[in-house]
Amino acid sequence: xxxxxxxxxxxxxxxxxxxxxxxxxxxxxxxxxxxxxxxxxxxxxxxxxxxxxxxxxxxxxxxxxxxxxxxxxxxxxxxxxxxxxxxxxxxxxxxxxxxxxxxxxxxxxxxxxxxxxxxxxxxxxxxxxxxxxxxxxxxxxxxxxxxxxxxxxxxxxx
Amino acid sequence: xxxxxxxxxxxxxxxxxxxxxxxxxxxxxxxxxxxxxxxxxxxxxxxxxxxxxxxxxxxxxxxxxxxxxxxxxxxxxxxxxxxxxxxxxxxxxxxxxxxxxxxxxxxxxxxxxxxxxxxxxxxxxxxxxxxxxxxxxxxxxxxxxxxxxxxxxxxxxx
DNA sequence: TTGCAATCGCAACAGCGTCGCAATAGGGTC
DNA sequence: GACCCTATTGCGACGCTGTTGCGATTGCAA
Numbered sequence: 001x002x003x004x005x006x007x008x009x010x011x012x013x014x015x016x017x018x019x020x021x022x023x024x025x026x027x028x029x030x031x032x033x034x035x036x037x038x039x040x041x042x043x044x045x046x047x048x049x050x051x052x053x054x055x056x057x058x059x060x061x062x063x064x065x066x067x068x069x070x071x072x073x074x075x076x077x078x079x080x081x082x083x084x085x086x087x088x089x090x091x092x093x094x095x096x097x098x099x100x101x102x103x104x105x106x107x108x109x110x111x112x113x114x115x116x117x118x119x120x121x122x123x124x125x126x127x128x129x130x131x132x133x134x135x136x137x138x139x140x141x142x143x144x145x146x147x148x149x150x151x152x153x154x155x156x157x158x
Numbered sequence: 159x160x161x162x163x164x165x166x167x168x169x170x171x172x173x174x175x176x177x178x179x180x181x182x183x184x185x186x187x188x189x190x191x192x193x194x195x196x197x198x199x200x201x202x203x204x205x206x207x208x209x210x211x212x213x214x215x216x217x218x219x220x221x222x223x224x225x226x227x228x229x230x231x232x233x234x235x236x237x238x239x240x241x242x243x244x245x246x247x248x249x250x251x252x253x254x255x256x257x258x259x260x261x262x263x264x265x266x267x268x269x270x271x272x273x274x275x276x277x278x279x280x281x282x283x284x285x286x287x288x289x290x291x292x293x294x295x296x297x298x299x300x301x302x303x304x305x306x307x308x309x310x311x312x313x314x315x316x
Numbered sequence: 317t318t319g320c321a322a323t324c325g326c327a328a329c330a331g332c333g334t335c336g337c338a339a340t341a342g343g344g345t346c
Numbered sequence: 347g348a349c350c351c352t353a354t355t356g357c358g359a360c361g362c363t364g365t366t367g368c369g370a371t372t373g374c375a376a
Contacts, residue, residue: 001246001333003265028342028353049333064356069333071354085246087298088159090332104291105298107161119288126281131273132305133262140245140263140301147290159364186322186373207364222325227364229323248363 001091007079009096015041035060036071046084046092085140086112103141108149159249165237167254173199193218194229204242204250243298244270261299266307
């Protein structure tokens with residue numbers, strides 16, 4: 001799970017568009033590649049490499065973990081995929097097709113929420129002012145309590 | 159590296175104070191425990207369990223990794239130590255003695271900077287407003303570029 | 317000094333990710 | 347459609363981080 005994409009994120013909305021991007025690159029369109037992409041398109045959020053290898057739900061034939069990791073890394077280099085570290089446990093992969101996102105993870109319900117980077121710009125400025133850091137939450141998300149869990153917790157504490 | 163401390167962070171400034179806290183708790187003061195604490199006091203920031211086991215610099219006799227992990231976890235339950243995930247790689251442990259801290263990690267130079275929680279309160283409010291999350295950066299830090307590296311990067315890009 | 321439970325250290329294991337290498341299979345060419 | 351070349355696959359093994367089981371050791375209280 002090497003960092004740093006080699007290309008800018010690329011936009012697409014279709015699996016065939018991605019396959020064409022691969023072909024245009026001189027890459028082969030193998031069965032495994034197709035299945036990894038199908039799993040990513042089928043997922044409704046970031047998913048682990050293992051989940052993809054198992055076919056998310058056991059639908060498709062199980063793929064070799066190594067190949068899945070290699071393809072995800074390959075896709076990441078091409079700007080088709082990127083990954084997030086949502087806490088302990090495995091890294092999670094998402095299609096980059098709809099532009100960059102940043103993430104928030106609830107420490108209690110473990111839900112991973114994606115937001116447009118501009119949503120966090122005010123927070124980014126505050127961090128810049130307070131600590132001099134230019135923060136990015138696309139690879140390592142913000143951790144905390146989502147509103148639902150925060151509500152539940154404070155109700156319990158009362 | 160189980161989460162959730164069992165006690166509130168406790169304050170202390172001295173290794174003997176900590177040893178007394180252990181004794182007061184009915185815990186034994188073993189050689190291994192003493193060495194782990196010495197390593198934590200000697201470190202000038204968060205350190206990995208392996209670094210502690212190796213004696214930071216090979217000064218003390220190497221300790222068993224398992225024992226180090228078990229002691230760190232034990233100390234964490236007592237509110238003496240807590241740990242941070244600074245990126246890929248191993249978790250990092252710090253004494254809790256001087257109160258809670260939150261962390262920022264530079265994605266480029268990998269330096270881990272600790273700040274008082276109140277420094278990030280404005281950012282926390284901005285996140286609360288923008289996404290409804292109550293953010294905590296004490297266990298999973300903020301990632302980004304520190305001012306030095308951000309400066310170096312923008313200079314290179316020019 | 318003795319006795320016993322807390323702690324230790326070793327060996328083994330689990331999860332995540334990577335590497336090396338021989339076998340397979342895309343896909344261009346004839 | 348057959349052929350060839352090499353990108354890609356899948357297997358086995360490994361590395362790192364952390365955990366578990368268990369017999370041996372050792373604090374420490376009596």
